[in-house]
Amino acid sequence: MADRTILIVGTFDTKNAELDYIADVIRGQGGGVRTMDVGVLGEPARPCDYPKDAVAEEAGSSIAEAISFADESRAMEIMACGAARLALRLYHEGLFDGVIVLGGTMGTDLALDVCAALPLGVPKYIVSTVSFSPLIPAERLASDIQMMLWSGGLYGLNSVCKSSLSQAAGAVLGAARAVEKPQTEKPxxxxxxxxxxxxxxxxxxxxxxxxxxxxxxxxxxxxxxxxxxxxxxxxxxxxxxxxxxxxxxxxxxxxxxxxxxxxxxxxxxxxxxxxxxxxxxxxxxxxxxxxxxxxxxxxxxxxxxxxxxxxxxxxxxxxxxxxxxxxxxxxxxxxxxxxxxxxxxxxxxxxxxxxxxxxxxxxxxxxxxxxxxxxxxxxxxxxxxxxxxxxxxxxxxxxxxxxxxxxxxxx
Missing domain, CATH: 3.40.50.12030 (Uncharacterised protein family UPF0261, NC domain)
Incomplete structure (x- = not known):
């Protein structure tokens, strides 16, 4: 039995190999995994726990509507809204202990919304090609967010990006095990x-x-x-x-x-x-x-x-x-x-x-x-x-x- 479960969020239609690699590292360290697909056009190699249709529906929309815009920015705004709402609901239902989101600029934009939706004390890791970049405004950052630079990971797995992905997978699982969540005993x-x-x-x-x-x-x-x-x-x-x-x-x-x-x-x-x-x-x-x-x-x-x-x-x-x-x-x-x-x-x-x-x-x-x-x-x-x-x-x-x-x- 896994002692902690990590929610993995990403576009499984375009980053399936990388996201599966993260999942394998977490499972190899004794952690559990739940997956959320925020892709729009393609299909993952295997079913996710929370498919893209469920994410869009959480935002009060649908994948068909997202595609109909013919505008990837508007489509990802729908997915970002749905992913943030769904992640918060799943957390309150006790279904995961930490989250890790993978992406380039599109995925990072969505990741910031997901992390901002979750309470202080929930481990939040973003693995991004634009980590620490001035592209990311201060007001988008959750108060306890963690970021790791996704080096050499724009397309496909390699030894360089595996170094980043494996560290991030271990970090989020370790954080979920070690975190001391804020107590409310005193004002x-x-x-x-x-x-x-x-x-x-x-x-x-x-x-x-x-x-x-x-x-x-x-x-x-x-x-x-x-x-x-x-x-x-x-x-x-x-x-x-x-x-x-x-x-x-x-x-x-x-x-x-x-x-x-x-x-x-x-x-x-x-x-x-x-x-x-x-x-x-x-x-x-x-x-x-x-x-x-x-x-x-x-x-x-x-x-x-x-x-x-x-x-x-x-x-x-x-x-x-x-x-x-x-x-x-x-x-x-x-x-x-x-x-x-x-x-x-x-x-x-x-x-x-x-x-x-x-x-x-x-x-x-x-x-x-x-x-x-x-x-x-x-x-x-x-x-x-x-x-x-x-x-x-x-x-x-x-x-x-x-x-x-x-x-x-x-x-």
Whole structure:
């Protein structure tokens, strides 16, 4: 008897040999296999557990309709919708423990929908010819997705692609055996930050919040971390959000590739999740260190963090635009929202006398926040720097007030 079952998804009409190879590796390691065919035109070498007709029907369509479009993109949109819905239903029925999807650009597009549909903690592996490519936008990535480059696998089996496929097969089975799925014993707080070199509030906040009966997950707000944060916020998993590092909003506003998506800082509010926000690294735009400085930011001071990441110091005008953008993001929040505004700066480098200190720029930003703050947001000015103990005290004071009022409850 197999201890874990893996759902294998792919176009069995064109990738039958490769998909069968994955299945054989999983079975050889003692795992079970279920197969889902998302092809449209051809037929697999042998029947799949979930044939293409069942996938199309799950999307409220049919293979005949998909073919009738004479447009492979529209046809695959039908299959992507059906595959995502079917995979989620099958998972809730307990029929598989992890999923692996194989594809080129078409298959990867579909794979992203399948993985996004499945809950956190379900092992999700995509083997793709475009893994890690800029073709894949941050907002399409599930919060715990895994990708492996399908080297030399555009057409047919060979020793090069077998190396990738066998590793992926072993990885998804191993993950299904080893995964510790998220528990819901304590309510979860989602917090954004950067490392302790620049932002330090989480060092004091995490133990203080845990002592109050909560679990704290801290997300590194460098694009992918913010994407995972927003994905979970959209699912309503957080009892409270402490979004203190909104720099990804500025990255997106200024055209940086290090974006967490256009919906950054909106999903908690859309769900009515109580949220506190602040200004960690509001004055910096991160960009890929080995890229040229974006055109709109050239001529401005650059802070090199490492070979992967550099930051551009915003001008006063850009800081004011950032303030307006943050406030616009919060204007539609359905839950209680507090903007904690530390009056003496938003990262360790911008303290008075620090290497990036800009009192005039900070004052302009503060003024823009005051002017643009929407009526549904409570603005609380904190006479401290974001890394001072007084800021932590202000956060905990607001948190305790919400707990006492029943806005947040510990289970």
């Amino acid at each position: 979860l707080i989602g917090m954004t930050s950067f490392g302790k070199t620049v932002l330090r509030y989480m060092v004091a906040l995490k133990p203080a919040l845990e002592a109050r009966g909560f679990e704290v997950a801290i997300f590194h707000a460098t694009g992918m971390g913010g994407r995972a944060f927003e994905t979970l916020a959209a699912e309503g998993v957080f009892a409270c959000v402490m979004d203190f590092a909104p720099q990804e909003v500025g990255n997106h506003l200024m055209g940086s590739a290090l974006s967490a998506g256009a919906d950054r800082m909106t999903n908690a509010g859309a769900n009515g999740t109580p949220q506190m926000v602040s200004i960690g690294c509001y004055d910096l735009v991160d960009f890929i260190g080995w890229h040229n400085v974006p055109e709109a930011l050239r001529g401005q001071e650059v802070q090199t963090h490492n070979r992967l990441l550099s930051s551009v110091l915003m001008t006063t005008e850009q800081r004011c635009a950032m303030a307006r953008e943050l406030c616009a993001k919060l204007a539609n929040a359905q839950g209680q929202t507090v903007f904690l505004l530390p009056m003496h700066g938003g990262n360790e480098w911008d303290r008075a006398g620090g290497p990036l200190s800009d009192p005039d720029g900070l004052a302009a930003f503060v003024g823009a926040v005051r002017e643009a703050c929407p009526a549904n947001v409570v603005l609380k000015e904190v006479d401290a720097h974001i890394n001072d103990a007084a800021f932590v005290d202000a956060v905990l004071g607001q948190f305790d007030q919400w707990c006492a009022a029943g806005v947040i409850s510990a289970r």
